[in-house]
Amino acid sequence: MDVPPFDSSSDDDELELTLAIAIEELNNEGASISRCRLVQPRKFIWRNPLQGYDRLFHDYFAETAVYPPNVFQRRFRMSCSLFLRIHSRIEASKPYFVQKRNAANTLELSSLQKMTAAIRMLAYGVSVDFMDEYLRIGETTAIKSLKNFVKAVVSIFSEEYLRSSNSNDIARLLAVGQHRGFS
Structure with missing residues (x-):
């Protein structure tokens, strides 16, 4: 049996036709369209955040992780210990990164998921x-996580790491560059 390919344009056409018929019926009844609010239903995709957390934890942070430290280093562009140090400082200072329960009393995204998405x-x-x-994290949550992560890093680490270079820093960097063969 041949299954026709999925065509979202036919769904759009059908929705458009349905809305046009509804508007026409309202006009025929003498109702003003400005008083009636037609809302297109929003598509909701449910993600199980615990699956994303379990996968992430077992792959990189468990006692016997699936991937060794060199793979973590390559994929995250930092060591696991540095990641966890940043994670603990951010989680302690920014409530957004603390894992909470929602109204249905189920766990939401973990701080590891939010921070991993941002990094x-x-x-x-x-x-x-x-x-x-x-990670089982939606687009808007990923954007929000990135914004909160950047704000947190700047507020927590800016004094120590995001300062202007002094003469000692410049001398040290020049010495390292010269040792590596740069003039």
């Missing part, structure tokens, strides 16, 4: 929807 977007320059498959 991977920064490290690889990937789009936000790239995070959905592995």
